[in-house]
Amino acid sequence: MMAFSHYDVALLARALWMTVVLSVAGGLAGLAGGTALACLRMARGPVFAPARFLAAGYVQVVRRVPFIVTLYIVFFLTGVAGLDVSERTVAIWAIGMIATGYIAEIVHGGLRSVPTDQVEAAVTLNLPLLARWRHVIVPQALPVIVPPAVGYLVLFIKDTALASQVGVLELNQAGVILSNRGLPTIQVFLAVLGLYFALSYPLTRLSRMLEKRLALS
Secondary structure, X not given: OOOOOHHXXXXXXXXXXXXXXXXXXXXXXXXXXXXXXXXXXXXOOHHHHHHHHHHHHHHHHHOOOOHXXXXXXXXHHHHHOOOOOOHHHHHHHHHHHHHHHHHHHHHHHHHHOOOHHHHHHHXXXXXXXXXXXHHHHHHHHHHHHHHHHHHHHHHHHHHXXXXXXXXXXXXXXHHHHHHHOOOOHHHHHHHHHHHHHHHHHHHHHHHHHHHHHHHHO
């Protein structure tokens, strides 16, 4: 078994940091976009009908398209549009688009889980809209939303392995580079596996812990 040089460790550290950046930035973009889409889907009245249709259509399409296809579409569209953005930005946008679809479905399900009679009672009591959301809807929806949303961040971490297809140095690509340098492939990718596990396992545990804690609250 060959030992990793400090250059190899530095490469893995850079790739690990890039994987974290892609996952967190894409996940946060998905959280913002998904929450907005879920709220649009909950909007009532004929004036919101087109927005509801488009939001639901986006969710249905994005959740059924492989991430690599979304990544290529974003990559080539930015080129066609003449946008001067980095490969990292392209990957974050693509992850954010996928994350938006999944988070939107989770948030929408959480909002719909709130009993209708409680919302109607809040309306009857003349609670302002923001007060209804703060005191009635959000507290009851969070236990349904938070655990799976945290769990899905693991999915986004795994998606970052494809970011190398547009030139981003992430963990999987770092493993390929080290293997091509002559390091034993099994040794390299066991190290990569360990780093992915170190990122993903705490999130899985956090998701389960939040699920239990929020269920008791």
